[in-house]
Amino acid sequence: MVKKPQFALVRPVPNSYVDYYARKGRTIDGQLAAEQHEQYVTALEATGLTVTRVAPDERYPDGVFIEDTAIVCQGRALVVNMQNADREGEQGGVEEVLRSTHTIVRLPKGAMLDGGDVMRIDDTFYVGMSERTNAAGFSAVKNFASGLGMRAVDVPVRHCLHLKTGASYLGNGTLLAATEWIDTNRFEVEHVIATGEGEEGAANTLRIGDHLLAVEGYPQTASRLRAFTDRHGVQLKLLPMSEFKKGDGSLTCLSIIW
Ligand code: CIR
Numbered sequence: 001m002v003k004k005p006q007f008a009l010v011r012p013v014p015n016s017y018v019d020y021y022a023r024k025g026r027t028i029d030g031q032l033a034a035e036q037h038e039q040y041v042t043a044l045e046a047t048g049l050t051v052t053r054v055a056p057d058e059r060y061p062d063g064v065f066i067e068d069t070a071i072v073c074q075g076r077a078l079v080v081n082m083q084n085a086d087r088e089g090e091q092g093g094v095e096e097v098l099r100s101t102h103t104i105v106r107l108p109k110g111a112m113l114d115g116g117d118v119m120r121i122d123d124t125f126y127v128g129m130s131e132r133t134n135a136a137g138f139s140a141v142k143n144f145a146s147g148l149g150m151r152a153v154d155v156p157v158r159h160c161l162h163l164k165t166g167a168s169y170l171g172n173g174t175l176l177a178a179t180e181w182i183d184t185n186r187f188e189v190e191h192v193i194a195t196g197e198g199e200e201g202a203a204n205t206l207r208i209g210d211h212l213l214a215v216e217g218y219p220q221t222a223s224r225l226r227a228f229t230d231r232h233g234v235q236l237k238l239l240p241m242s243e244f245k246k247g248d249g250s251l252t253c254l255s256i257i258w
Helices: 016-022 030-046 091-098 135-147 219-232
Strands: 007-010 050-053 070-073 076-079 103-106 118-121 124-129 151-156 167-171 174-177 191-194 206-208 211-215 235-239
Touching: 007 030, 007 091, 016 030, 030 050, 030 211, 030 235, 070 091, 070 135, 076 091, 076 135, 118 167, 124 135, 135 151, 167 206, 167 219, 174 219, 191 219, 211 219, 219 235
Parallel strands: 007 050, 076 103, 124 151, 174 191, 211 235
Antiparallel strands: 070 076, 118 124, 167 174, 206 211
C-alpha cells in the first residue's frame, strides 16, 4: 500500500511559453494557461497536498511540465537528463528546491529520461521507452529502484510522447489506458479501463489519496471513470487542460508529488 502523498512541487507558466508555441504555429492563451494552472493548484490543495511553487525561468518555456525533471521516492530524487535540447537545463531550478528535502541522485552522462515516462505502481516503476528515454535511462531507474527495494519494468512507447501520455494508474489495481497506444500486457494490474473511442487524450489522470483528477472534455472516458470512482469511494474532479494540451502536456506533467 503506497502512503498518501503530502507534498507537491509545481512551476507556474513562464511568459515564454506562449511565444515558444507561437513559433511552432500553436496559439496559446497565456491568461487562460495561468488560470488553468491555478485551478490545478487549487485542485491539488483540495486533496490535502501542501503545494510549493518553483520560480519559473523564462529560458525554459516548457518548465511548467515539471514532472519531467525528476523522479522522487522515499526521500530520494533522481534528477534527469533531457533529450529535448530546448528543455535541458530546466531541471537545475527544480533540483535546487528538492535538495532541501531529498537526497539528489543524478542520471549518468548519456542516460536520458523524462519523468513523464515513469509510472509508479506500488513497488514497481514502469518506464516508457519513448523518444525521450533511452536504455541507459531505464538502467538508471532500475538502479534507483533497487536502492529503494523496488523494481523497474520497461514498456515500449511508440505512439505518443511519454508513457503517461497514454496510460495512468487509477489506484485500486486499475490502469486507465489508450489501448491503441500502450500495450497493457506489460502491467501487472487487475483491471484495465480503456479510454473512450477517439479519447486517447483522456488517458492521463492523477490519483491522490481519495481523489482522482481527470481532464475535462472526454465524455465517454468520464463516465467510465465515474463508475470506477463510485465503486471505490473516490472523488472525481474534471479539470480544463486545453492550454497545456497544446504544449503536449496534461495533468501529471504539471507536478512532482510525494
Ligand atoms: C515536451 O515536449 O517535452 C513538452 N512540450 C511536453 C511535456 C509533457 N510532459 C509530460 O507529458 N510529462
